[in-house]
Amino acid sequence: MDENNKKILKEGGYRITPQRTQVLCAISTNPQSVEEIYETVSQGTIKTDLASVYRALTLFVKLKLVQAVNFGDGKDRYEILNTHKHHHHALCTRCGKITDVELQDGKKLEREASKKTNYRITGHSLEFFGICHNCCNA
Amino acid sequence: MDENNKKILKEGGYRITPQRTQVLCAISTNPQSVEEIYETVSQGTIKTDLASVYRALTLFVKLKLVQAVNFGDGKDRYEILNTHKHHHHALCTRCGKITDVELQDGKKLEREASKKTNYRITGHSLEFFGICHNCCNA
DNA sequence: CTATTATTGCAAATAATTCGCAATTGTCAA
DNA sequence: TTGACAATTGCGAATTATTTGCAATAATAG
Structure with missing residues (x-):
């Protein structure tokens, strides 16, 4: 550990x-x-x-x-x-593999959401679904 | 209905x-x-x-x-x-209220994630947490 | 090495979800 | 409008998921 x-x-x-x-x-x-x-x-x-x-x-x-x-x-x-620093994930819906994703500017999302909702935003979660490279070619 | x-x-x-x-x-x-x-x-x-x-x-x-x-x-x-068109949500962690959020460019997120992970991205989910306007002032 | 006390395994309790089936009730056609 | 048929419901029981109590075990400080 x-x-x-x-x-x-x-x-x-x-x-x-x-x-x-x-x-x-x-x-x-x-x-x-x-x-x-x-x-x-x-x-x-x-x-x-x-x-x-x-x-x-x-x-x-x-x-x-x-x-x-x-x-x-x-x-x-x-x-x-x-x-890890804060990051997101992509899940391959075929094989179940999970890959980390670090987006350019996660904070920007929160700022935009804050502006639109009038919430004080404290966090977010963002997950992608798709087919991974291996499964695409299988 | x-x-x-x-x-x-x-x-x-x-x-x-x-x-x-x-x-x-x-x-x-x-x-x-x-x-x-x-x-x-x-x-x-x-x-x-x-x-x-x-x-x-x-x-x-x-x-x-x-x-x-x-x-x-x-x-x-x-x-x-x-x-609804595709949208996101903000959850008020104090009172539980959920507000819809429509971001400028959701597709851009998928394009960026696709580039970084080499997945064929088919969708995503994005949820924000925070404190809503009412709860902020209560 | 020993004493102390957190942690474990197990079995039983509880909570969440699904299923089988007889009774009910939408729906279609007359 | 009515009747027949099949889908759906409520109910209780069956699963499945998660939590809990407790005696036995084991990590750690001294």
Whole structure:
């Protein structure tokens, strides 16, 4: 597990357990759903319970080590936050691959939305759907 | 119920029932969650079952009369599609109000994402969070 | 190494969603 | 308008998803 994440856990009085480490590991390269995370972790050598996966994710979200992303396809996926700067995603609706997208000027969107709605905008989420390069050529 | 929606239902061999009419009515001005729709419909004079609300929504989504929107706050909301052109939303995280937002150039976002990811982009969803004008001054 | 206490696994509880089926009710054609 | 037919509903039961209580286990500070 990433040193910074360890630090945040410790400072909160939380322990570094193999289960927590594995959950973070499972989503280290790609956002995954609860079920997928459970599958992945279960394939390793350490034993884990679904309830523990839920508990780990709930904790990580609270500590902002992880965030949920939703593509409107019915399931939430969980993504590591630490190293990333704010970004968006593209989901391949054929193979399920998720690719990060960094747009030129995300803040501009918020400014425009703020002007049009008269809200004080505090954040946004933007997800793209499409077909990835591999699937396009398959 | 809107004439166009009636037509689409009929053409598919589906019937216009009070339950379906009420479900559409419940979301006619604002996107609502399943539970909220059920509450709203239940307050009227016609009797409805939660299962029927689920069934109506599933059907409407299949017929593209309605779409699910998700703000990442854990619940899906359902929104009428017919009259709307493609647009985005702002959710007031204090009072829950949802306001439509039409941005200058949504397609530009897709073009940029397409270029960066090498996906063939087929759609996107963009939701803003913030505090609405009323709540700001309350 | 030990004591302390957070965390886990398990099983049971709760919540969310779906399904089977008999009763009801739109709809079409006469 | 009426009757027949098939779609739809309500209800309860079945799934599925998520949460919780608790005794056993294990991480960590000293």
